[in-house]
Structure formats: structure tokens, C-alpha cells
Amino acid sequence: MPKKEKLKTIKPSGKKEESFFEQVYEIARQIPKGRVTSYGAIAACLGTKLSARMVGWAMNGAGKAKPKVPAHRVVNKNGMLTGRHHFSPPELMQQLLEKEGIKVKNETVVDFEKKFWHPMDEGMW
DNA sequence: CTCCTGACTCAGC
DNA sequence: GGCTGAGCCAGGA
Numbered sequence: 273m274p275k276k277e278k279l280k281t282i283k284p285s286g287k288k289e290e291s292f293f294e295q296v297y298e299i300a301r302q303i304p305k306g307r308v309t310s311y312g313a314i315a316a317c318l319g320t321k322l323s324a325r326m327v328g329w330a331m332n333g334a335g336k337a338k339p340k341v342p343a344h345r346v347v348n349k350n351g352m353l354t355g356r357h358h359f360s361p362p363e364l365m366q367q368l369l370e371k372e373g374i375k376v377k378n379e380t381v382v383d384f385e386k387k388f389w390h391p392m393d394e395g396m397w
Numbered sequence: 398c399t400c401c402t403g404a405c406t407c408a409g410c
Numbered sequence: 411g412g413c414t415g416a417g418c419c420a421g422g423a
Binding site: 292321326329 | 418
Binding site: 356 | 403404405
């Protein structure tokens with residue numbers, strides 16, 4: 273099923289991809305296995321906490337970005353898998369989370385607060 | 398250059 | 411207590 277990428281590459285090659293998207297990708301990659309984070313947390317880390325939408329939007333190319341970004345570990349503030357519909361199979365997001373030990377019930381991460389991971393909690397920032 | 402959209406979040410009703 | 415509206419920033423057309 274050849275998917276028609278209308279948006280194709282968000283950031284065409286030729287330039288240094290240190291755009292907002294790259295920032296989000298880096299944070300998302302820092303998410304340890306079995307942990308999840310929220311868009312707002314990443315946004316806040318980037319300084320654009322007022323626009324968590326941008327974080328999620330940046331995830332638009334997460335699955336296409338290299339290395340691959342664990343966008344499935346990124347959920348909304350409520351722990352709900354709002355972005356699961358954007359995955360190839362919408363259920364993939366939940367599958368990956370469950371595979372990592374995260375329980376997902378009704379599109380929502382169980383014990384989200386316990387599994388929550390703070391972007392700068394690693395001490396790198 | 399202008400308008401629209403978008404995987405969020407908060408506030409109001 | 412659930413739904414709606416508005417705000418936010420950044421990038422694509």
C-alpha cells in the first residue's frame with residue numbers, strides 16, 4: 273500500500289536540521305524504555321510550553337526521522353494516546369507501549385503518573 | 398506575504 | 411463533569 277506522503281519531508285535536506293522538530297526528536301529519544309512523557313513536558317523543556325501542539329506536530333515526522341523516534345512514548349497530559357491515529361496501524365502505538373511494560377487501557381496509559389518521565393530528569397539539561 | 402492547519406492545553410459553560 | 415472555544419507556535423501551500 274503505497275502511502276502518498278503529501279507533506280513528504282518537513283525539512284528538506286540541504287539545511288542544518290536544528291529546527292524545532294529536531295529539538296523534539298532529541299527529547300523523545302531520551303525517553304527510556306518503559307517510560308512515557310507528555311507533549312507539554314517536552315514543549316516546556318524546549319521553552320515552547322505554550323504550544324504543546326508543535327511537539328505533537330513535530331512527531332509527524334518522528335516515524336520517518338532517523339534514528340527513529342519513539343513517538344509512541346509520547347502522550348498527552350492525560351496519558352491518553354492521542355497520536356495513535358497517526359501511526360501506520362493505530363494500534364501499533366499501544367502495542368509498543370505494552371511491549372515495553374506499559375499498560376494501556378482504553379487509549380490511556382495506566383499509571384501514567386508513575387511511568388511519567390521528565391525530559392530534564394536525566395540531568396543532561 | 399497571507400491563510401490554514403495541527404498528535405495540545407487551559408478556561409469557561 | 412463533559413464538551414466547546416480560544417490560544418499558542420511553526421511550517422506548508
